[in-house]
Amino acid sequence: MANRKTSILIIYTGGTIGMIQDPSTGSYSPYNFQNILDEVPEIKRFGYNFSSVEFPTPIDSSNITPPAWIELAGIIKENYRFYDGFVILHGTDTMAFTASALSFMLENLSKPVILTGSQLPINILRTDGKENLISSIEIAAAKIKGKAAVPEVCIYFEFKLYRGNRTKKQSAENFNAFESPNFPPLAEAGIHISYNFSSIKKSSGRGELKLNTDIDSNIAVIKIFPGIHPEVIRAVIDIPGLRAVILETYGSGNAPADKQFLDIISGGVKKGLVIVNVT
Structure with missing residues (x-):
């Protein structure tokens, strides 16, 4: 059991990271998920076991609604005991809303749930999607003394990891699209990923994961x-x-x-x- 490979589940909901640009028209259309992975062959070098789940139809994040949050939470719950961490690919417009909702829906969470995406599609030469995805996977897999380094719902974007329910989108133009005005970053990626352990939520390690799906949008x-x-x-x-x-x-x-x-x-x-x- 000690030699078991780290396993990461990647959940694809939609968003810019999964779009492909038509060079003749400049318009964007959704990739299928396997195409996204093909654009980032570097992740195979981690040596992790990867699996993926994708929404049947990719969702523009401006169309995200509470039922999509319930679906996401259900996917995590259903696969919780099989994986060490979860990476959710999501559009940026409502990523902070989804991260905040999941942080309250996933009670007794003791594994990382990292949301990320990109400002440019992953097949564009200057895309930020590759680094965001690679670092999100590394953070989702990170462990300290056998326990998840970041056992909470987070957003990773442009070299910084933020608490999911303390984050907001600040720019539609810049790569540093998110900020956390009243709470420090949980980690910053440079040559190494530096964790701010004093700010990271500690997992109690007690109790099974519980879903809170009674959402009232009134x-x-x-x-x-x-x-x-x-x-x-x-x-x-x-x-x-x-x-x-x-x-x-x-x-x-x-x-x-x-x-x-x-x-x-x-x-x-x-x-x-x-x-x-x-x-």
């Missing part, structure tokens, strides 16, 4: 701006079946102090809405 986000009409806020608060509202406010959490605004918010609270103020 929420709304209201971005406060100067001159926002109170009736806009009221219309959102009064949506039938709404469970929660996230208010994106100014500065350190400031919002209009006029009575009409406060009455509408107060009315929402009295109706049982959860109202969260973020800035």
Whole structure:
């Protein structure tokens, strides 16, 4: 058992990393997953056992919905005991949403789940996809004293590993597409991959992996701006079946102090809405 090869499951959902450019038109169309692996023969040099699962139809990440998160979590749960780590290839637009959702859905996680993708398709000469995929695999396989080095859901992009639920997309143009404004990177890749162990979530090692798939999408986000009409806020608060509202406010959490605004918010609270103020 001690000589068992490290096994990694690669899950392909879609996204730019899996697109191929037509040189005559410049348009993009989806690759099949085997073509992606053929573009990165270097991963065979790891000597790991690789398996793959792909969504029947690649999904543009702007079309990702909670059922796709449930499908992803189910794939991980179903294969959990067979693999040392998981790499999810995903489009960048909603990668941070998926990573955050999975971090709460996969309770008692003790193995790495690394999401990555690229800004350029993997068959483009200057693609960032190869490095992102290779380093994601290495991190997913990394162990310290026989245990996963990073037993949590993460995003790896452009030489940095971030906690999945503390990350956001910052650029559609640059290779460093993601950032974690209020939490340090968990690892940085240079000549070596340097892990920030003091920030990495420790696995308790107790309890089986548990899926939390009861997702309620009856929420709304209201971005406060100067001159926002109170009736806009009221219309959102009064949506039938709404469970929660996230208010994106100014500065350190400031919002209009006029009575009409406060009455509408107060009315929402009295109706049982959860109202969260973020800035």
